[in-house]
Structures are given as structure tokens and as C-alpha cells.
Amino acid sequence: MYTLTGVTKNYRKRRETIEALRGVDLDIADGEWLVVQGRTGGGKSTLLQILGGLDRPTRGTVTFDGRDLTSLPESTVTRVRAASIGFMFQAFNLIPTLTAAENVEAALVPLGVKVEQRRAQVAGALDSVGLGDRARHLPSELSGGQQQRVGIARALVKQPKVLLADEPTGNLDEDTRDEIISLLERLWREQHLTLVLVTHDTAIVERAPRVAEIRNGCLSIRQDTGTQPS
Amino acid sequence: MFLLLYLRRELRRRLRQTVVIALGLAVGIGLVVTITAATAGVRNAQAAVLHALYGIGTDITITMEPPPPPKPGSPQASDFGLTPGAKDQQLDLLGLPPGLGLLDEASVASVARLRGVTAAAGGLSLVDQKLTVPSAASLGPGGKPPASAFPTTSTVDGVDLTHPHLGPFASAQVGSGRSLTATDAGSNVAAVDSSYAATKGLTVGSTIIIGYTKFSVVGIVRQPRGGGSSDIYIPLARAQALAKFKGLANLNDKVDTIYVAAANASTIDAVQKEIATLLPSATVTSSASLANAVTGSLAGAASLANQLGRWLAIVALIAAFAVASLLTVAAVARRVREFGTLKALGWRSSRVVAQVMSESIVTGILGAVAGVAMAFGGVSVINTLAPTLSATVAQNPGSAPPQNVSLNDSGMHRQVAQGATHTVAVHMTAPVTVTAIVLAIILAIAGGLIAGSFGGWRAARLRPVEALGRVE
Numbered sequence: 001m002y003t004l005t006g007v008t009k010n011y012r013k014r015r016e017t018i019e020a021l022r023g024v025d026l027d028i029a030d031g032e033w034l035v036v037q038g039r040t041g042g043g044k045s046t047l048l049q050i051l052g053g054l055d056r057p058t059r060g061t062v063t064f065d066g067r068d069l070t071s072l073p074e075s076t077v078t079r080v081r082a083a084s085i086g087f088m089f090q091a092f093n094l095i096p097t098l099t100a101a102e103n104v105e106a107a108l109v110p111l112g113v114k115v116e117q118r119r120a121q122v123a124g125a126l127d128s129v130g131l132g133d134r135a136r137h138l139p140s141e142l143s144g145g146q147q148q149r150v151g152i153a154r155a156l157v158k159q160p161k162v163l164l165a166d167e168p169t170g171n172l173d174e175d176t177r178d179e180i181i182s183l184l185e186r187l188w189r190e191q192h193l194t195l196v197l198v199t200h201d202t203a204i205v206e207r208a209p210r211v212a213e214i215r216n217g218c219l220s221i222r223q224d225t226g227t228q229p230s
Numbered sequence: 231m232f233l234l235l236y237l238r239r240e241l242r243r244r245l246r247q248t249v250v251i252a253l254g255l256a257v258g259i260g261l262v263v264t265i266t267a268a269t270a271g272v273r274n275a276q277a278a279v280l281h282a283l284y285g286i287g288t289d290i291t292i293t294m295e296p297p298p299p300p301k302p303g304s305p306q307a308s309d310f311g312l313t314p315g316a317k318d319q320q321l322d323l324l325g326l327p328p329g330l331g332l333l334d335e336a337s338v339a340s341v342a343r344l345r346g347v348t349a350a351a352g353g354l355s356l357v358d359q360k361l362t363v364p365s366a367a368s369l370g371p372g373g374k375p376p377a378s379a380f381p382t383t384s385t386v387d388g389v390d391l392t393h394p395h396l397g398p399f400a401s402a403q404v405g406s407g408r409s410l411t412a413t414d415a416g417s418n419v420a421a422v423d424s425s426y427a428a429t430k431g432l433t434v435g436s437t438i439i440i441g442y443t444k445f446s447v448v449g450i451v452r453q454p455r456g457g458g459s460s461d462i463y464i465p466l467a468r469a470q471a472l473a474k475f476k477g478l479a480n481l482n483d484k485v486d487t488i489y490v491a492a493a494n495a496s497t498i499d500a501v502q503k504e505i506a507t508l509l510p511s512a513t514v515t516s517s518a519s520l521a522n523a524v525t526g527s528l529a530g531a532a533s534l535a536n537q538l539g540r541w542l543a544i545v546a547l548i549a550a551f552a553v554a555s556l557l558t559v560a561a562v563a564r565r566v567r568e569f570g571t572l573k574a575l576g577w578r579s580s581r582v583v584a585q586v587m588s589e590s591i592v593t594g595i596l597g598a599v600a601g602v603a604m605a606f607g608g609v610s611v612i613n614t615l616a617p618t619l620s621a622t623v624a625q626n627p628g629s630a631p632p633q634n635v636s637l638n639d640s641g642m643h644r645q646v647a648q649g650a651t652h653t654v655a656v657h658m659t660a661p662v663t664v665t666a667i668v669l670a671i672i673l674a675i676a677g678g679l680i681a682g683s684f685g686g687w688r689a690a691r692l693r694p695v696e697a698l699g700r701v702e
Binding site: 097 | 232235236239240242243567568570571572573574575576577578581693694695
């Protein structure tokens with residue numbers, strides 16, 4: 001799925017150059033569940049953004065499904081992102097004026113899916129996260145866990161190849177966190193997703209087959225059980 | 231359509247901001263339309279005055295500077311050469327008012343042949359004075375004349391009946407009887423102004439005396455508001471035959487004004503120059519240059535509308551656009567994470583920009599609707615509160631100021647030409663035209679587009695990675 005070779009990302013902050021990633025080499029297989037751990041500011045989110053085509057590395061290559069994201073024009077990367085990459089955010093990032101169903105629908109808009117098919121897909125996605133009866137609710141009318149479920153439905157409604165999640169349980173209480181982790185695990189198994197999660201959460205780390213750690217911009221694999229979805 | 235759904239939801243969510251921006255645009259638009267209407271009202275008032283004086287179809291008038299006045303005490307100092315005799319003398323003197331010179335009637339034909347001229351007509355503005363010159367014996371101590379010595383005057387226009395659509399008579403509306411026609415050219419017939427007729431008790435069929443000659447009143451006419459300087463209209467040929475001036479027995483083949491109609495408004499300047507070349511000593515005046523000669527509160531209103539009003543509207547419009555742009559950019563800044571999320575979902579920048587632009591355009595349309603409503607309110611206030619304006623213009627462009635006529639050396643002085651300048655009162659109404667409303671809508675949408683462009687530019691530059699990293 002992904003092959004990262006010598007990926008380095010530098011940021012300019014005032015007059016200082018910060019190396020967020022230093023020569024990262026990483027392979028992520030189809031259907032793999034990888035958790036990336038590390039301290040705040042260690043480069044986890046930067047890695048996720050580069051994997052999602054939201055940012056480009058200063059040096060190195062990122063191959064996704066056989067295509068080098070670093071050399072593709074922005075419009076092509078946007079199309080790849082629209083079709084194949086799902087995002088989950090710590091703060092859910094739902095559009096506050098849109099209902100749960102409309103938020104999920106927003107992910108299908110760039111794909112040009114017809115309205116009827118779009119609505120059917122949205123209903124299916126909300127059902128799969130257990131929110132079929134909350135389709136017309138605004139985000140403000142949903143709990144944190146429900147909002148994150150909407151976030152999951154939005155990420156998965158287009159049936160992406162990979163789901164990238166940035167601290168998906170960071171804003172949730174313990175019970176809700178377990179619910180979300182179980183849901184993600186179930187979807188990973190059922191849909192044969194490639195799942196890349198950036199998290200501090202040890203509960204997630206314990207359930208993930210493969211765990212990488214970023215320290216000072218350098219990535220190392222800490223745990224690899226080789227478990228694949230059954 | 232998802233874009234419309236999103237648009238509706240966002241406008242409703244940011245209702246207060248939408249209302250503020252729309253109101254800002256509305257104030258600017260309302261001012262522009264109101265001032266445009268007020269300017270049009272002033273222009274219409276000017277046109278009403280000018281057309282009433284010179285005829286609806288007249289684009290250019292040609293007059294001649296008068297000959298220099300005779301020196302006091304010279305044999306020609308008296309216009310009429312009158313000397314008190316042994317008996318009272320009844321006089322009916324038809325002559326030119328002071329301040330006007332004469333043009334040859336042949337010039338009318340020459341002007342009519344110029345390129346860009348569709349018609350030219352001559353006119354002769356005369357003053358008919360009826361007075362009694364007292365006998366030397368009836369003069370009081372110190373030569374003071376009796377009251378009967380003071381003349382009564384009537385203004386008489388000689389009308390070129392081959393071109394009835396040109397000149398002051400063109401604006402006259404027949405109240406009773408009939409108008410003058412080409413077949414009246416050699417007849418002693420007259421059309422009388424309704425006010426004059428009322429004062430003198432004249433009706434159709436009455437007889438009046440002009441220059442010792444009986445004329446039959448065939449029509450009572452009424453000039454539109456602000457116009458109609460003449461009391462009596464008679465055929466030009468009859469006026470020429472009866473009038474006397476500076477020792478001339480008559481004014482055959484003479485006119486004092488030539489009224490010219492140009493092919494269209496854009497050719498007026500060129501025609502004016504051609505006439506100036508053809509008749510270098512004549513004064514050539516167009517409606518535009520005449521408008522500059524208008525004085526009085528109408529001129530003040532025109533100046534106010536054209537200068538202060540225009541700038542006020544421009545400043546208000548720029549301020550409205552600037553406020554709308556700043557608020558839109560600020561709104562985009564507040565929605566950075568939202569737009570970043572959409573980009574992360576695969577929305578192209580152009581789609582995000584379209585979202586921002588469409589929100590701004592809808593706000594602009596709301597501003598246009600509110601602005602037009604405000605404009606109608608503003609215009610209604612103007613129409614209710616606007617005072618009656620006065621306009622003072624030269625009766626005949628190029629004429630000299632009023633002069634006194636000296637009746638011999640007896641000390642009798644009387645200003646004969648009351649009409650060398652003409653003051654009229656007009657009530658200004660500010661019309662809201664379809665053009666002004668269309669302009670308002672275009673301006674408001676342009677304001678929305680400008681504001682949306684700034685917001686869209688900000689949204690397009692937004693990098694999703696920065697947007698998603700932002701904590702709100």
C-alpha cells in the first residue's frame with residue numbers, strides 16, 4: 001500500500017529549521033493496522049499528513065498504490081485523497097451546520113456520485129456505525145462518541161483503501177473510547193481496510209498488530225505480531 | 231444539490247453576519263440609487279426649464295450680440311425718437327427688446343444645410359409697447375409725466391410656421407381654439423398665452439392690436455411649467471413686417487434667434503462648431519452650455535447632486551465593499567478548520583472557493599433587494615421634502631443684460647425688457663428608473679463578488695495541513 005523511502009520533513013519556525021521527520025523508511029501492507037506512537041511534537045501528525053497527501057516531504061518519496069505522491073500534481077493528489085483515503089480527526093471536524101447524514105455525504109461530493117446512490121451509501125455508512133437513527137441530527141445534538149462515529153462513517157462511506165486517524169479517541173471518555181476502538185477493529189476486519197492510527201492511547205496500542213514509534217523524527221517498529229484481519 | 235444545501239445552512243448559521251454585510255451593501259446601493267434619482271430629478275428639472283424656454287426639439291440656439299448702445303444725448307439715444315408735442319400721442323410700438331441683435335433670415339437656410347442639422351427655424355422675439363406720450367403741457371413740475379405715460383408691454387413671438395416643432399412655440403399646448411399652422415403665415419392671426427388671455431379677458435375670436443394692426447385670436451395656448459415667456463405668438467412674416475428697430479421701417483428677412491435641431495445628441499458639439507465657423511460673430515448655445523448658465527437654487531441643487539452627491543455615493547459604496555470584504559475574509563479565517571477538513575475529504579480548492587463566492591453573491595443579492603427598498607424610501611423622502619427650486623436663465627442666450635429705454639430727454643426711464651432673464655420655479659421629483667435598479671443590483675452583486683473574491687482567495691491559499699493543525 002505505502003512505501004516511504006528516506007522521508008524527511010523540515011519546517012521553518014521563525015528563523016529556525018525544525019526536522020519533524022528524519023529519513024523515515026516504512027512499508028505499510030494492504031489491510032495492515034499500524035499504530036504510530038510518540039511524544040507530542042515528535043512528528044506523528046506530520047507523518048500522517050504526508051501519508052494522506054496533505055503535505056509533501058522535504059526529501060524522500062512516498063509511494064501509494066504504486067504512485068509517487070510527491071511527484072504528482074496537487075489536483076491528482078486531491079483526486080487520490082477523495083477516492084482512496086479516509087481521514088478521522090481528534091476533534092471530529094464535523095461541519096456544524098450540516099446534519100450527520102449531510103456530513104457523511106460531504107465526503108462523496110467530490111466523487112460526483114449521483115444523489116440517490118449517495119443517499120443510499122450514506123444510510124449504509126451510518127447504519128454500520130450504529131447511527132442510522134441519528135441521520136438528521138446536527139453535530140451539536142450528538143455526544144462526543146456519536147460525533148466520532150459520524151466521523152468514521154464519513155471516512156468510510158467512500159470505501160477508501162486506507163483510513164488515517166489522528167488521535168481518534170483523544171477527546172473521548174474511557175467507555176466511549178473502547179466503543180470506538182471496537183468499532184474500528186470490526187470495520188478493519190470486515191472491510192479489509194489499511195488502518196494507520198496516530199495515538200497516545202495504550203488501549204489502542206495493545207490491540208494493534210503493528211506499532212511504530214517516532215522519536216525526534218526517527219521512526220522505529222516496536223511491535224509487529226503480523227496479525228492480519230481474519 | 232449539495233452546494234445549495236450547504237449554502238443555505240451556512241447563511242442561516244451566520245445570519246447576523248449575513249445581515250450586517252447585506253445591510254452595509256444596501257446602504258451603499260441605496261445611496262447610489264437615491265443620488266442617481268436626485269441627479270436625474272435635477273436634470274429633468276433643468277430640461278423642463280430649458281425645453282420650455284427654447285422648445286422641446288431645439289438643441290442649439292443662435293443669437294447675435296446687439297449693436298453698441300448709443301451715447302446718452304446723441305440723436306439716436308431715443309429708441310423711438312419721441313418728443314412731447316402739443317397733444318397727447320397714443321403709441322403702439324413693436325420692436326426688439328434691448329439686448330438682442332439681428333440675424334439675416336438667409337442664415338437660417340445656411341444653417342439648415344449644415345451636416346448634422348435636421349432642421350433650423352428663425353424666430354423673432356418682440357416687445358409691443360402701448361403708451362401715451364403726454365403733451366408738453368401735461369408734464370408736471372420738473373417734467374414729471376402722468377401715470378398714463380408709462381407703457382404697458384406685451385411680449386410677442388414671431389413663429390416660423392414652416393417648422394412648428396422648433397422654438398418656444400413647439401412646447402405650447404392648445405387650451406382652446408387651434409394652433410398656428412403653415413397656412414397662417416401671411417395672416418393677422420395670433421395664439422395667446424392662457425395667463426395673458428386671462429389677464430386681458432381674451433378668448434378665441436377676440437381681436438388684439440399689435441403694432442397698430444388688428445390680429446384675430448385663433449387659439450389660447452398654455453406653456454408647460456416653467457416656460458412660456460411670450461404673451462402672444464404671431465406668424466414670423468407678420469412680426470417681421472410690423473416690427474421697427476433703430477430706424478429700420480421693418481424687419482423683413484431678419485430674425486433674432488435661430489433654433490436648430492441636430493440629428494442626434496452626439497452630433498451637437500460638431501454642429502455647434504460648424505455654426506460658429508459659418509457665423510463667427512454669432513453666439514451659439516447648446517442645451518448643455520445653457521445648463522451651465524442656469525443660476526438659482528436649481529443650479530445649486532445640480533451642483534450638490536453632481537459633486538457632493540456623487541462623491542458621497544462613491545465613498546459609501548467603497549466603504550460598503552470594504553466592510554463586506556473584510557467581514558468575508560474574517561469569516562473565512564474563522565472557518566479555516568472547516569475548509570481544511572473539506573480539502574482533506576478531497577474537495578478541490580475551486581469547490582471551496584465556489585462555496586465562499588456563492589455565499590457572498592447571495593449576500594450581495596440580499597443587499598441589492600434591501601438597497602433598492604432603501605432607495606425607494608430615500609427617493610420618497612426627497613420627493614416629500616424637496617423644496618421648490620428656482621432657475622434663472624437668459625431669455626435669449628447671448629443677449630446683453632436688461633437696458634433702460636430712454637423716452638426723449640423728459641426724464642422718463644422705463645425698463646422695457648423684463649424678460650432678458652427668466653426665472654421659473656420647478657418642483658423637483660426624483661425618478662427611480664429601471665436602469666438605476668439594474669445598476670443597483672449589478673453593484674450589489676459586484677460588491678458580493680469582490681468580497682467573495684477576497685474570501686475565496688484566502689480559502690484557496692489555505693493549506694489543509696495548517697487548517698487541521700489549528701486549534702479552535
